Amino acid sequence: MAQFDVYVNPQLASREFVPYVLDVQSDLINQLATRLVMPLSRVGVGDVKLPLSLCPPVEIDAEPLLVLAHMAAPVPARLLKKPVASLKHRASEISASMDAVISGF
Numbered sequence: 001m002a003q004f005d006v007y008v009n010p011q012l013a014s015r016e017f018v019p020y021v022l023d024v025q026s027d028l029i030n031q032l033a034t035r036l037v038m039p040l041s042r043v044g045v046g047d048v049k050l051p052l053s054l055c056p057p058v059e060i061d062a063e064p065l066l067v068l069a070h071m072a073a074p075v076p077a078r079l080l081k082k083p084v085a086s087l088k089h090r091a092s093e094i095s096a097s098m099d100a101v102i103s104g105f
Helices: 088-103
Strands: 005-008 020-023 034-041 057-060 063-067 073-076
Touching: 034 088
Parallel strands: none
Antiparallel strands: 005 020, 020 034, 034 063, 034 073, 057 063
16 A cells, blocks of 8 residues: 555445545555545535635546545555555645645645
């Protein structure tokens, strides 16, 4: 598992609205049984009320999604199967979104 890899949402009940999750946990703590993930959501796409610093837009398989940093949560690592994409090229924006959660805008 690598930081900024994208996985299919392991929670079937929410997959319609949150098709993917983004692993944001540092690779330095791979020994934990959980990974910290941020939802990649269809909900709110195009909504100008959401601050981009908190919810940066991304695309996975040409589908526009929002990173929901404020909804980050741990999931069991065993539920995250094969990565479908990587957002490593957006690492600074994604890290800044978590900073927005902790420190404000």
